[in-house]
Amino acid sequence: MSGYSLTHLKELEAESIHIIREVVAEFDNPVMLYSVGKDSSVMVQLALKAFYPAKPPFPLMHVDTTWKFREMYAFREGYARTELGLKVLAYVNEEGRQLGIDPFKHSGKHTTVMKTEALKKALDHYGFDAAFGGARRDEEKSRAKERVFSFRDPFHRWDPKNQRPELWNLYNTRINQGETIRVFPLSNWTELDVWQYIHLEKIPIVPLYFAAERPVVKRGGNWILVDDDRLKLLPDEQPTMKLVRFRTLGCYPLTGAVESTATTLPEIIQEMLLCTTSERQGRVIDNDDEGSMEDKKREGYF
Amino acid sequence: MSHRSDLIATDIDAYLAQHERKQLLRFLTCGSVDDGKSTMIGRLFFDAKLIYEDTLRTLERDSVVHGTTGGGFDPALFTDGLKAEREQGITIDVAYRYFSTANRKFIIADTPGHEQYTRNMATGASTCDLAVILVDARNGVVTQTKRHSFIVSLLGIRHVLVAVNKMDLVDFRQEVFDQICEDYVRFAARLDVPDLHFLPISALLGDNIVDSSPNMPWYRGSTLMHFLDNVYIGSDRNLEDFRFPVQLVSRPHLDFRGFCGTIASGIIRSGDEVMVLPSRKTSRVKSIVTFDGQLPEAFAPQAVTLTLTDEIDVSRGDMIVRPGNLPKLEQRFDAMVVWMSDQPMVPGRQYLFKQTTKQVSGTVETLRYQVDVNTLHRCDAPTLELNEIGRCAITLAEPIAFDDYRRNRGTGSLIIIDRMTNVTVGAGMIMARVTADQSHDLWDDLPASALLQTHTSRVSADERRARFGQRPVTILLTGLTGSGKTTLAYAVERRLFDMGRVSTVVDGENLRIGINKDLTFSGKDRSEHMRRGAEFAKLLNDAGVICLAAFVAPSEEVRQRAADVIGRDRFLIVHLSAPIEVCRERAEGDPYAKAEAGELPNYAGVSFPYDVPPHPDLTLPTHELNVEDCVDRIMALLKSKGIVR
Numbered sequence: 001m002s003g004y005s006l007t008h009l010k011e012l013e014a015e016s017i018h019i020i021r022e023v024v025a026e027f028d029n030p031v032m033l034y035s036v037g038k039d040s041s042v043m044v045q046l047a048l049k050a051f052y053p054a055k056p057p058f059p060l061m062h063v064d065t066t067w068k069f070r071e072m073y074a075f076r077e078g079y080a081r082t083e084l085g086l087k088v089l090a091y092v093n094e095e096g097r098q099l100g101i102d103p104f105k106h107s108g109k110h111t112t113v114m115k116t117e118a119l120k121k122a123l124d125h126y127g128f129d130a131a132f133g134g135a136r137r138d139e140e141k142s143r144a145k146e147r148v149f150s151f152r153d154p155f156h157r158w159d160p161k162n163q164r165p166e167l168w169n170l171y172n173t174r175i176n177q178g179e180t181i182r183v184f185p186l187s188n189w190t191e192l193d194v195w196q197y198i199h200l201e202k203i204p205i206v207p208l209y210f211a212a213e214r215p216v217v218k219r220g221g222n223w224i225l226v227d228d229d230r231l232k233l234l235p236d237e238q239p240t241m242k243l244v245r246f247r248t249l250g251c252y253p254l255t256g257a258v259e260s261t262a263t264t265l266p267e268i269i270q271e272m273l274l275c276t277t278s279e280r281q282g283r284v285i286d287n288d289d290e291g292s293m294e295d296k297k298r299e300g301y302f
Numbered sequence: 303m304s305h306r307s308d309l310i311a312t313d314i315d316a317y318l319a320q321h322e323r324k325q326l327l328r329f330l331t332c333g334s335v336d337d338g339k340s341t342m343i344g345r346l347f348f349d350a351k352l353i354y355e356d357t358l359r360t361l362e363r364d365s366v367v368h369g370t371t372g373g374g375f376d377p378a379l380f381t382d383g384l385k386a387e388r389e390q391g392i393t394i395d396v397a398y399r400y401f402s403t404a405n406r407k408f409i410i411a412d413t414p415g416h417e418q419y420t421r422n423m424a425t426g427a428s429t430c431d432l433a434v435i436l437v438d439a440r441n442g443v444v445t446q447t448k449r450h451s452f453i454v455s456l457l458g459i460r461h462v463l464v465a466v467n468k469m470d471l472v473d474f475r476q477e478v479f480d481q482i483c484e485d486y487v488r489f490a491a492r493l494d495v496p497d498l499h500f501l502p503i504s505a506l507l508g509d510n511i512v513d514s515s516p517n518m519p520w521y522r523g524s525t526l527m528h529f530l531d532n533v534y535i536g537s538d539r540n541l542e543d544f545r546f547p548v549q550l551v552s553r554p555h556l557d558f559r560g561f562c563g564t565i566a567s568g569i570i571r572s573g574d575e576v577m578v579l580p581s582r583k584t585s586r587v588k589s590i591v592t593f594d595g596q597l598p599e600a601f602a603p604q605a606v607t608l609t610l611t612d613e614i615d616v617s618r619g620d621m622i623v624r625p626g627n628l629p630k631l632e633q634r635f636d637a638m639v640v641w642m643s644d645q646p647m648v649p650g651r652q653y654l655f656k657q658t659t660k661q662v663s664g665t666v667e668t669l670r671y672q673v674d675v676n677t678l679h680r681c682d683a684p685t686l687e688l689n690e691i692g693r694c695a696i697t698l699a700e701p702i703a704f705d706d707y708r709r710n711r712g713t714g715s716l717i718i719i720d721r722m723t724n725v726t727v728g729a730g731m732i733m734a735r736v737t738a739d740q741s742h743d744l745w746d747d748l749p750a751s752a753l754l755q756t757h758t759s760r761v762s763a764d765e766r767r768a769r770f771g772q773r774p775v776t777i778l779l780t781g782l783t784g785s786g787k788t789t790l791a792y793a794v795e796r797r798l799f800d801m802g803r804v805s806t807v808v809d810g811e812n813l814r815i816g817i818n819k820d821l822t823f824s825g826k827d828r829s830e831h832m833r834r835g836a837e838f839a840k841l842l843n844d845a846g847v848i849c850l851a852a853f854v855a856p857s858e859e860v861r862q863r864a865a866d867v868i869g870r871d872r873f874l875i876v877h878l879s880a881p882i883e884v885c886r887e888r889a890e891g892d893p894y895a896k897a898e899a900g901e902l903p904n905y906a907g908v909s910f911p912y913d914v915p916p917h918p919d920l921t922l923p924t925h926e927l928n929v930e931d932c933v934d935r936i937m938a939l940l941k942s943k944g945i946v947r
């Protein structure tokens with residue numbers, strides 16, 4: 001390689017920064033969806049880079065299902081809000097909270113109400129016209145065809161047959177009244193790219209990604225963390241201390257831990273590369289039926 | 303998804319260090335519905351062990367339900383995405399796939415083959431460096447192959463691999479493969495594909511995908527994986543013309559005013575003089591700001607923030623360039639347009655045009671001609687329908703800064719947006735290289751036979767450099783007849799020789815006496831004269847020799863094409879600027895009088911314009927300087943460029 005070439009990570013970084021800046025230039029009221037996960041951490045880092053020395057001119061928004069891991073809340077407050085000094089909105093679907101859906105019993109309904117519905121209500125509530133999301137095309141089959149600028153009708157629905165062609169780096173940012181756009185700056189990143197970037201850039205992530213002794217119970221074939229007293233132990237359940245970590249973060253009742261000894265980033269990456277199951281398998285909601293993520297996207301889930 | 307490497311288990315830090323330096327390669331796969339494109343990608347991933355096991359389990363389950371292999375493992379299902387499409391058994395959109403090796407990260411744009419989806423192919427091709435075109439060995443080069451190749455060439459992809467698939471169904475016979483290669487090369491001569499390769503495969507069985515095929519011992523080239531991992535794409539980027547479309551103006555506080563953007567092409571250094579278009583105001587780069595610290599220089603495609611030394615008006619949509627190297631700044635131009643909407647294009651109607659970071663309203667004035675993507679024939683048409691392609695004359699409400707798409711993808715591309723529906727209805731590739739003489743010339747042609755290959759020397763450029771103590775370069779001495787080109791060329795050669803350096807003179811007039819004696823002075827033959835001179839200079843440079851090329855080379859277009867042939871990093875332009883009155887007195891044999899009398903046609907300065915080079919590496923007023931002064935200045939130039947010490 002000559003002196004004037006970029007590594008793949010630097011090229012991906014430049015592409016993402018271009019996308020983030022384009023949204024800020026063309027939309028009135030953008031927001032960055034912040035799930036507190038590793039992809040969000042990378043996306044925030046890219047936003048810091050895009051506007052340096054200025055701060056990103058948009059808030060982060062965490063759609064809070066009220067069932068996230070406690071360490072995620074601590075990280076959101078300690079890192080995003082305090083250390084980075086960013087504006088962080090936390091949105092809870094209050095109607096949903098009052099319904100008191102138990103995610104242990106009704107996982108699908110919990111996700112629909114506290115996540116999908118909550119996101120739509122939050123976007124309407126604040127009048128955001130563009131929302132950044134950390135989804136990547138390599139995560140799942142239906143995402144492979146997703147655009148970087150994903151167009152949504154006034155009901156936040158995604159129509160896979162009616163997406164705009166996207167050529168070069170020329171993004172069509174025009175929308176009609178009431179329509180919104182979801183933007184995915186990490187579209188072309190893979191899981192390995194994300195981890196490697198976190199490693200190179202020394203980006204802070206929630207400690208749950210690293211292996212530690214944690215109290216867990218085995219449910220439905222998954223190790224579930226006993227994160228607070230809302231987890232009601234069944235008669236035959238006894239929390240045990242296990243060396244575990246999480247490959248993906250979500251609502252703690254719906255996110256299985258994996259047994260692991262990986263306590264450093266290189267070890268995590270090593271484990272990921274040697275592992276033969278793909279990332280999303282730890283999430284309960286994808287396994288419902290074939291094409292289920294696609295159906296959820298049509299309804300407005302990211 | 304990554305390949306398996308022993309390093310992962312044994313030394314993860316070494317593995318990570320290795321993978322930090324990967325290069326990104328984006329490629330397009332295209333083929334008609336039954337050519338086995340999805341099968342090829344599935345096989346590539348499967349054989350390279352790139353598919354995760356749960357994905358594989360899903361695939362095996364899907365193969366039973368949706369598969370076209372009668373319940374057997376169908377690798378095609380790996381790339382077919384959405385539910386509805388799976389039920390139809392065809393891919394109908396652009397799907398992006400990712401994998402990596404120790405050398406490269408790959409992004410595959412997988413695009414459909416059938417006719418009504420030309421727009422998807424153009425979309426996929428727009429970001430790609432390379433295309434893999436699948437041909438069914440049983441059917442050979444068919445209409446769809448031609449269509450795909452045309453779109454690939456139109457979108458400016460320089461590297462094409464023709465994968466002749468289903469070789470198992472023709473008993474792996476070499477003559478079938480050779481015939482297809484020959485047919486393809488004959489057809490492709492009409493396209494602009496500078497780097498063409500052929501590969502016989504069986505995607506279903508895995509022949510020549512990752513492992514060499516035992517069934518085709520007659521084929522000694524790369525496998526698909528080896529080719530993708532090693533094909534050289536480094537020279538594709540334009541690092542010559544600095545273009546910085548301003549995306550955002552950043553003003554976090556009173557003391558900072560920065561211009562954010564992605565460098566579309568070229569290189570910029572702190573302290574460089576710049577010009578802002580369209581205002582033409584000039585300033586200097588004060589700093590190149592990034593989150594990771596200030597940079598001394600930046601290059602395409604980095605995303606940076608520039609600050610300038612002067613307070614000048616700059617806003618989104620402006621372009622920062624170098625004053626010596628300007629793009630075109632016009633509101634009328636031609637573009638090849640791919641139409642992407644069910645609603646036909648309406649000439650005269652107002653659309654929005656987005657190019658770089660600028661959005662301007664305008665109209666398609668006329669459709670000059672439509673191109674039949676199947677035959678490449680041009681025909682008259684009143685409009686463009688969905689998936690049709692044509693050359694359009696576009697007029698915008700205000701000028702934009704642009705370059706020819708072939709020279710600069712970043713500043714030569716545009717999208718067309720419908721003002722009412724906000725939908726992207728078209729994509730355009732700007733044609734800025736206007737040639738008065740539209741007749742066929744050889745510059746962009748492919749060699750006449752597929753059997754021709756580029757052979758590489760066993761002596762490396764570095765070894766030659768060390769032996770000769772110099773970096774090979776071609777110095778084009780351009781100027782009117784009588785400006786002193788030949789005299790100066792031989793004087794520089796003498797000086798270099800005395801220093802122990804190796805150089806030679808390629809003189810236009812000498813060529814005309816020998817190798818070019820078949821050429822006349824017509825515009826076309828003058829262009830061919832320069833082309834052969836450039837090819838000759840290239841051979842000399844490849845041999846490590848410094849070449850002093852004395853040519854009139856009156857047109858900037860021809861000079862730039864010569865630069866493309868020789869290589870821009872080893873091409874210098876020296877303009878001998880003596881005015882025509884001086885040249886007329888000095889020229890031997892009174893050619894100017896003969897030209898005026900009509901005896902010498904197309905004579906530069908008389909009956910053919912001489913374009914003064916807009917940004918030469920050196921200008922020598924040969925009417926004011928003596929020969930030794932001129933030689934001194936050229937030597938100083940060579941030293942400053944590190945060509946000789």
